[in-house]
Amino acid sequence: MGAGPLYLQPGSRHLARHTDRSCRAGAEAGDRPVNQLKSGAEAGRRIAVVLFNLGGPDGQAAVRPFLFNLFRDPAIIQAPFFVRYPVAALISTTRAKSARANYALMGGGSPLLPETDRQARALEAVLAERLPGDTVKAFVAMRYWDPLTGETAKAVKAWKPDEVVLLPLYPQYSTTTTASSLKAWSKAYRKGPGRTTTVCCYPTADGFVQAHADLVRAEYVKAGSPKPARILFSAHGLPEKVITAGDPYQRQVEATAAAVVEKLGDILGEGVDWKISYQSRVGPLKWIGPSTDEEVEAAAHEGLALVVTPIAFVSEHIETLVELDVEYRELFYAHGGSIYARAPALGVAPAFIDCLGTLVTEALSSEASQVCGSDQPCPKAAPGARA
Ligand SMILES: C=CC1=C(C)c2cc3[nH]c(cc4nc(cc5[nH]c(cc1n2)c(C)c5CCC(=O)O)C(CCC(=O)O)=C4C)c(C)c3C=C
Ligand SMILES: [Fe+2]
């Protein structure tokens, strides 16, 4: 597995540039008056914001090649090239049939790109208001399917930005997602124009947490405010050895859940509790737990109403629309559960998009090459951060 701690390079230049302020919940910089963010010399900047996500097949024919791209990534399968390629070919071929059936439930392909495009347009609108005089364009770079990172890097180069802000749509940092995307970007954007600043992660950033809390509360109320009930924060799982090797993902997922819980004091308490679980296990390795299916089954047996909320995905895709909405729902009812509700992914929730806007303005006003919307310790030098 890609457990190499790419983000911990003691003695690197990045480490020295990582200032104290870059790891605070990022509200201040975005709230600063615009004229404090840019001097006259900087007025009229061309600002490219690059949104990173995993990507998903856009139709049935794309499922196998998408899976091949995913499994040949050394961040996902850590093995030499000559082992990884045949393994990727084998897994993508054997997994393609069931994966195609799941994508067919969503109309044939993944909604991830249209969802991400909507987020890109919403972010442009927020930034156009916050940075009048500058021209901001949000680009989408997917890791395993179109628009692939190399293609987006070419488009950004051609646009000739003065500033480039790298903004992963992974709130919690992982070597398997954030680092993999940023590494691909570094390679593709070598010698590209503009000053680059990387947002590493934002597991406890204000608007991100608030948007989650609002969506969970609304879903719980819509379900009739049942008691006894459980709010289940479901995150994508990872092999245990990735975490043991130093990946901060699980710690950051826990920090997100704790921050959302703090805002849900009005519904949590007597008769309503919460838990974290991990979904989407792939392959034979031991993954972190508890698993979402175990927790769904346990809640049904305990006679609890369940409100499941995706906590590490910011848009709807196969793991929300099929796993959470179809598979786990069926599992819950099969085990005698009564009420199963699912809070939507953040999508273009205004508080979330506003938070992304704040992360971008904070990055633009930062001297450091990497900023982070978190009060948690962050990876010191994400690949992609400028030297
Ligand atoms: C927090 C986000 C994600 C982490 C961490 C992650 C790790 C991870 N994923 C796989 C294997 C698969 N992931 C697949 C799809 C997929 N995964 C994420 C997010 C995270 N993955 C997204 C956004 C998507 C795209 C979904 C879409 O709508 O297309 C798939 C393909 C689907 C399937 O066949 O189940 C696989 C396979 C591993 C092995 C891993 C960590 C090691
Ligand atoms: Fe995944």
Ligand SMILES: [Fe+2]
């Ligand atoms: Fe049962």
